[in-house]
Amino acid sequence: MPLHFVVDAASTAHVGDVVALTGDEAHHAAAVRRVRVGEEVTLGDGRGAWLTGVCEAVAPREVRVRVRDRTLVPAAAPRIVLVQALAKGDRDELAVQAATELGVDEIVPWQASRSVSRWQGPKLVKGVARWSTIAREAAKQAHRAWIPPVATPLGTPGVIERAADARVLLLEPTAERALTALDWPRGEARDILLVVGPEGGIDGAEIDAFEAAGAEPVRMGASVLRTSTAGPAAIAVLSAALGRW
Known part of the structure; x- marks a missing residue:
């Protein structure tokens, strides 16, 4: 190639x-x-x-x-948007790299309440630039025509506001419904927001807030995935369900 x-x-x-x-x-x-x-x-x-x-x-x-x-090459529709919680170490960066290789269309850094890492001031600018570089290099390696942009970091209220016109899937190991059990109507054009929490999990109050805004809690399986693998694994499932693969 x-x-x-x-x-x-x-x-x-x-x-x-x-x-x-x-x-x-x-x-x-x-x-x-x-x-x-x-x-x-x-x-x-x-x-x-x-x-x-x-x-x-x-x-x-x-x-x-x-x-x-x-x-x-036309842009994908519907788009898959990864809302990735900031995580300690390089866990969130690994998620950005793998998600880009697997076809994510946009990445939104999420300052979740349980995120150990905090982006403020110069660190915020540096963090966005770092994730953007990772996405660019991963897209080149994967031979992608579209490089997923990295959005401005959001807190939970910002993510909920952003989700108003999208279908929101909240990855939660305790959810009753499996991601593979979801239906995908023909002609669906809304963005799919895939919300992934930090390694400590999504705070209960945040889960309630997302559900009140219409988010659908879904689980990936019997095991609990790390924040670095949950998003990419879900993107693979969605890519198959949407006919991308």
């Missing part, structure tokens, strides 16, 4: 054009992945544009690719 790179110029490039990779993408292509003149690669803008081309010149600071084919 050709190597895949992300460049804004892919948005406007057409067959026959030459697209230049510069900066980090050029260094990654030339010095890390060691592409060669004549090698086929794919390029994207992370927003649906998909180009196939051949390297015409390779240098550490610039890689030039002649476009041979252009495709516009």
Whole structure:
């Protein structure tokens, strides 16, 4: 499979054009992945544009690719949005990486009441940038035409407000209904918000607030999954149920 790179110029490039990779993408292509003149690669803008081309010149600071084919990949509908609680260590980052590889369409950092990690001030900006970088690199590795954006972190009231026009699935090990038992009406266009709590679980008051707002508590199975694996596992189930896979 050709190597895949992300460049804004892919948005406007057409067959026959030459697209230049510069900066980090050029260094990654030339010095890390060691592409060669004549090698086929794919390029994207992370927003649906998909180009196939051949390297015409390779240098550490610039890689030039002649476009041979252009495709516009439509955005998924309904979209799967992961509302991922901030977690200690790198558990939340692992969730972002795996969820992106599995096809999540947007990621919302959630400051849950039981989240040990707290994003405030400069740490908030750094955290969003870190998750965005992880999502970008995972999307490139997975050869995705769309890179899931990382939204501004929200507290529970913000998540509930965001969920007003979506179908909200609350991952809760004690829920009576299984995720695999849900029905999916034809033509459903609402976003699916998949809410995943921190390693201490979702606080009871937050569960009540979500349920009052129309969220559906669902379980994944008999075992209790970590916050780093619950979201990705649920995305795999949803991808099959929605016909993505």
